[in-house]
Amino acid sequence: MGQVHRLRQPGPGDVTPAPLEGSADVSSLDDARCALCGATLVGHERFHLVSPLVSMGGVTVCRGCRKAALSEGYRPSD
Numbered sequence: 001m002g003q004v005h006r007l008r009q010p011g012p013g014d015v016t017p018a019p020l021e022g023s024a025d026v027s028s029l030d031d032a033r034c035a036l037c038g039a040t041l042v043g044h045e046r047f048h049l050v051s052p053l054v055s056m057g058g059v060t061v062c063r064g065c066r067k068a069a070l071s072e073g074y075r076p077s078d
Contacts, residue, residue, distance in 0.1 A: 041060065
């Protein structure tokens with residue numbers, strides 16, 4: 001496991017980011033693709049995994065990539 005550090009409290013001179021306005025971009029179900037190989041996931045079984053890379057977060061993969069991903073350190077998100 002990684003090191004855990006307590007976040008510092010913001011000071012009076014710190015700049016806080018403004019909240020995002022508008023809605024987030026959401027891809028249509030017709031555009032769903034495997035995060036690893038790019039195969040279409042429309043009409044196929046899909047698997048939700050958590051990436052070992054912190055910046056990548058959760059990924060959705062096809063059946064073919066699932067076993068390879070699990071052997072590379074990905075974990076099921078359930």
